[in-house]
Amino acid sequence: MTITITAFERSPDGGRGLARDTRVRWALEEVGQPYEVRLLSFRAMKEPAHLALHPFGQIPTYEEGDLALFETGAIVLHVAQRHAGLLPDDADARARAIAWMFAALNTVEPPILELANARLLESGEPWSEARLPLVEDRVRHRLRQLAGRLDEADWLDGGFSAGDLMMVSVLLRLKSSGMLGEYPNLAAYVARGEARPAYQRAFAAQLAVCAASHRPAD
Amino acid sequence: MTITITAFERSPDGGRGLARDTRVRWALEEVGQPYEVRLLSFRAMKEPAHLALHPFGQIPTYEEGDLALFETGAIVLHVAQRHAGLLPDDADARARAIAWMFAALNTVEPPILELANARLLESGEPWSEARLPLVEDRVRHRLRQLAGRLDEADWLDGGFSAGDLMMVSVLLRLKSSGMLGEYPNLAAYVARGEARPAYQRAFAAQLAVCAASHRPAD
Numbered sequence: 001m002t003i004t005i006t007a008f009e010r011s012p013d014g015g016r017g018l019a020r021d022t023r024v025r026w027a028l029e030e031v032g033q034p035y036e037v038r039l040l041s042f043r044a045m046k047e048p049a050h051l052a053l054h055p056f057g058q059i060p061t062y063e064e065g066d067l068a069l070f071e072t073g074a075i076v077l078h079v080a081q082r083h084a085g086l087l088p089d090d091a092d093a094r095a096r097a098i099a100w101m102f103a104a105l106n107t108v109e110p111p112i113l114e115l116a117n118a119r120l121l122e123s124g125e126p127w128s129e130a131r132l133p134l135v136e137d138r139v140r141h142r143l144r145q146l147a148g149r150l151d152e153a154d155w156l157d158g159g160f161s162a163g164d165l166m167m168v169s170v171l172l173r174l175k176s177s178g179m180l181g182e183y184p185n186l187a188a189y190v191a192r193g194e195a196r197p198a199y200q201r202a203f204a205a206q207l208a209v210c211a212a213s214h215r216p217a218d
Numbered sequence: 219m220t221i222t223i224t225a226f227e228r229s230p231d232g233g234r235g236l237a238r239d240t241r242v243r244w245a246l247e248e249v250g251q252p253y254e255v256r257l258l259s260f261r262a263m264k265e266p267a268h269l270a271l272h273p274f275g276q277i278p279t280y281e282e283g284d285l286a287l288f289e290t291g292a293i294v295l296h297v298a299q300r301h302a303g304l305l306p307d308d309a310d311a312r313a314r315a316i317a318w319m320f321a322a323l324n325t326v327e328p329p330i331l332e333l334a335n336a337r338l339l340e341s342g343e344p345w346s347e348a349r350l351p352l353v354e355d356r357v358r359h360r361l362r363q364l365a366g367r368l369d370e371a372d373w374l375d376g377g378f379s380a381g382d383l384m385m386v387s388v389l390l391r392l393k394s395s396g397m398l399g400e401y402p403n404l405a406a407y408v409a410r411g412e413a414r415p416a417y418q419r420a421f422a423a424q425l426a427v428c429a430a431s432h433r434p435a436d
Contacts, residue, residue: 055367056325056360067310073324074317092285099292105324106291107274110331117332122352127345134340142274149273 001065002036003028005075006050007209008059009039015210016176017203020072021060023169025205027076027162029198031083039209073105073166080162087162100156100163108146109170111138116173139179147183154192168193219283220254221246223293224268225427226277227257233428234394235421238290239278241387243423245294245380247416249301257427291323291384298380305380318374318381326364327388329356334391357397365401372410386411 005028007021021037028035044050045057053061054070062069062078069075077098080086087094118135122128146167150156155164171190174180180187193199223246225239239255246253262268264275271279272288280287280296287293295316298304305312336353340346364385368374373382389408392398398405411417 051366056321056363058325067313069313069317071317071320071324073320074313077316077320078313095285095287095292095296098295099287099289102289102291102295102323103274105320106289106327107276109324110328113328114332114335117356122349125345125349125352127343127349131340131343131345134343138335145274148269 003033004036004038004063006038006040006053006059006061007206009041009044009209010213011206011210015207017206018173019059019206022202022206023072023166024060024062024075024079025202026165026169026199027079027086029201030165030196031079031085033079033083037205037209039213073101076162076166077101086165088158093158096157097161097163100161101166104163104166104170108142108167109173111135111142112170112173115139115177136177136179139174140182143174143179143183143186147186150185150189152185154189160196164189164193168199221251222254222256222281224256224258224271224277224279225424227259227262227427228431229424229428233425235424236391237277237424240420240424241290241384242278242280242293242297243420244383244387244417245297245304247419248383248414249297249303251297251301255423255427257431291319294380294384295319304383306376311376314375315379315381318379319384322381322384322388326360326385327391329353329360330388330391333357333395354395354397357392358400361392361397361401361404365404368403368407370403372407378414382407382411386417 005021005024008019011019013019025035040050040059045054045059050061051057053063053068056070058070060070060072060075062075069078076086087097115135115138118128118132122131155161156167157163168190171180171186172194175190180190194203223239223242226237229237231237243253258268258277263272263277268279269275271281271286274288276288278288278290278293280293287296294304305315333353333356336346336350340349373379374385375381386408389398389404390412393408398408412421
């Protein structure tokens with residue numbers, strides 16, 4: 001059955017790979033599953049047809065036969081549970097890898113989202129400059145704990161897993177901030193993720209969409 | 219094998235059931251699994267013994283034989299996958315219920331966490347009063363979308379699932395704000411969750427810890 005995901009017709013990040021379809025593309029590349037992409041304009045994302053697929057009007061979604069899923073974490077977990085390559089065979093190790101997925105999305109990403117809001121949505125507010133260091137320190141608190149746990153290991157718990165895929169994806173949002181450089185083992189961890197051939201293919205695929213959308217019309 | 223979870227020795231919410239152990243207690247009550255609780259002081263949560271279990275120094279954790287897990291979402295999913303009562307049997311419906319768990323934790327909870335930070339951590343800042351309506355509107359944006367999807371249904375996708383358990387738990391954080399009242403179907407949804415006998419038992423169990431910790435020493 002064909003897998004179809006949705007992505008931005010014009011990604012707000014201009015092809016830096018931070019839109020969440022990259023996480024799903026990466027997972028599909030890791031497990032070797034081909035997929036098709038349906039591109040959506042910002043207007044189409046808010047229309048009933050898409051809201052039926054994604055109640056919060058976002059991308060990506062995932063369709064395969066009768067199954068329609070939303071939420072990146074759920075899609076990546078679904079892919080990881082159906083195909084070999086993203087979760088260990090041992091049941092306990094599998095549960096721990098899934099714990100790292102949730103840690104990425106519910107413990108590490110929220111302060112990073114708050115920082116993004118502070119930078120993007122509140123940059124013109126009178127409190128912006130004074131407040132930013134507070135928000136950055138909330139991110140640093142989590143990075144310090146994560147760096148402490150990772151220590152000198154390559155991946156968070158044994159071999160590369162869907163937990164690492166999600167954690168690296170979340171940390172990539174900090175790349176332009178320079179904050180990762182304060183934690184050299186985390187910076188190296190993210191670089192290891194980016195160096196994986198599956199990530200490279202996912203990144204190239206989302207960049208190609210962006211390049212095409214900025215090409216002048218014939 | 220005995221299941222042992224961790225919880226606050228003295229919950230910062232004074233027994234309102236908002237600490238995340240309530241989510242795990244609720245899941246265990248829904249599937250009828252007995253559990254033991256190890257209480258932790260704030261100091262103990264930051265010590266190496268607990269950090270080995272939970273890299274971010276939080277509660278709850280979950281221990282069962284050789285398996286040690288952290289992250290509420292991962293623990294609830296683990297419980298739901300091992301025992302009947304929290305996930306549908308049909309594979310597609312199961313994947314959709316898990317999608318609602320991730321939606322609760324990664325789409326609905328982040329703006330609610332941001333609001334909690336604005337209220338608790340930044341209440342004394344000079345920008346607090348002017349900024350609060352912005353943050354509240356980010357929460358309302360998600361509530362409006364969620365209310366639209368729930369419509370007049372009892373639960374998010376068919377029967378009660380781990381997705382509802384997590385979404386109700388996340389929305390309960392808004393109870394004292396009065397914002398739920400702006401979306402009557404969401405308020406009724408949360409009330410339906412709270413009325414479940416399993417939730418009642420979980421709530422009573424966490425309240426009992428709180429009552430004991432505030433009892434004068436003999």
